Amino acid sequence: MSISKKQWFLLATAVASFGLVGVALLALGLLVGFFAGNETAQAASELPVYTPTQTASSHTGYRRTTLTVGTETYVNDFEEYALGLVNMDPQQAIARSALANGKVCAIANQPTSAYVAADVGSEMPAYEVFRNSRQPPFDWRTASFRELQFTRPNYTRDVLRSTDPALVAAVVRTLREGATVAPPTPVSSSLTTLSAIILYSDQVPGLAFQPSVYFDPTGPVYLAENISILPSKNNTVVYAHWVVANPQLAAWLKGSP
Secondary structure, three states: OOOOHHHHHHHHHHHHHHHHHHHHHHHHHHHHHHHHHHHHHHHOOOOOEEEEEEEEOOOOOOEEEEEEEOOEEEEEOHHHOOEEEOOOOOOOEEEEEOOOOOEEEOEOOEOOOOEEEEEOOOOOOOEEEEEEOOOOOOOOOOOOOOEEEEEOOOOOOOEEEEOOHHHHHHHHHHHHHOOOOOOOOOOOOOOOOEEEEEEEOOOOOOEEEOOEEEEOOOOOEEEEOOEEEEOOOOOOEEEEOOEEOOHHHHHHHHOOO
C-alpha cells in the first residue's frame, strides 16, 4: 500500500495522541470513507476522466505528477508541495482520475481554471493540490498573509495561532533570505520533530501555504518551503532545503514566552 505525505502525518498523529486504539479507530473511519468514496465515484462515472502521469521532478527527491484531460493539464510539483486545502475533504467532484477511479474536486472559492484537488490515495483518501499549467505558481515570497497556525510536534499537539504581522513576516523572511544548511541531526519522518506552519492568504482562497518545521534534538529550529518524504523498506528519506529560524520565531514555535 502506498502512503502519501498527508496520510503519513494523519497516521502518526493517531499514534502520538491515542496509541494503537487511535490507529484502529482511524483505520476504521478511513475504511468507511473509502467505501463511501467508491460509491460516489461509481455514481459519478459520467464525469470526465483525467489521465495521471508521474515523473521525476527537476528538484532532487521530488516527483512531478500531472493530470490531463483534453488540452488541459494540471500539475503537482515542487511549487505545489507546500499548498494544502483549507477544507481537507472537498465534496464537489468535477472529474475522476484514471488511476483507482479517484475523485478530482473543485476547491471552495477557487476557480477550477486555476486549481483543483485530486485524491491520490489508495485505500485511504488523500487530496493533493494541482495547479492548472496555464496558472503561474503561487508566489509565497510576495504574498500577503493574514494569519498563521502551528501544531507543536508533541504528544499533546498544542495548537498555536497568531495574526501578529511581525511573526508572519518572520516566517516569510526566514524562508526567503535564509541560507540552506544541513541540520546537525539527520532529519527523520518523526512526528515528534516534524510539523508545518499554516499560513492563510486572501490571494489564494481555499488554499493555505504550509512550510515545514523541523525541531532538531540539539535545540535549533529549522524551516523549509516544503518537504518530500520518500518511504522505503530500510530507510525513509526526507528531502528539504532547511534554513535556521530566527530567535523570535523559534521561541514562538517552541512555546517559549
